[in-house]
Amino acid sequence: MVVNCTEIAVRELFPEALKSYQQRVNNICTCQRCLDDIVALALNYLPPHYVGSERGSIITSVDYQRLGGRTEVFARICQAIKVVYENPRHHIE
Template structure:
């Protein structure tokens, strides 16, 4: 069975921990998922359906500008969530 997935989700979740370590903020599940959702809404989706597509996307993700764009989106989202967290 072939599954379609947004590879960008994996990239954001993998880079998020490092970014959040640099920002003094809540890292509860709700805040982390809010940051991921906001960041993903600012980034173009990268859908893949095959292992070959995943390898291509991983190679493409190694480009410096790609990583900078993802980190910038995560940072922007983290600032918004830190200002207005949805939890008590």
């Protein structure tokens, strides 16, 4: 099984980043489309890091170092939240 450790890192930090951003900015859309757009955009900001085994995916904390650290992943998620918030692909009422 091939696993993208970057995706694991983004999905792991996503709830915390979203909560942090929501404390500063009101009315962030949390529909599934926007959430998926945020994750996809954050992944596009970061380099992929694939491993070919479950054992490899267990060392995600080590992969944070390869991705520029936890702070870099968190910052890229927040950057993606901002972009999607300012440019949702649907009308917000």
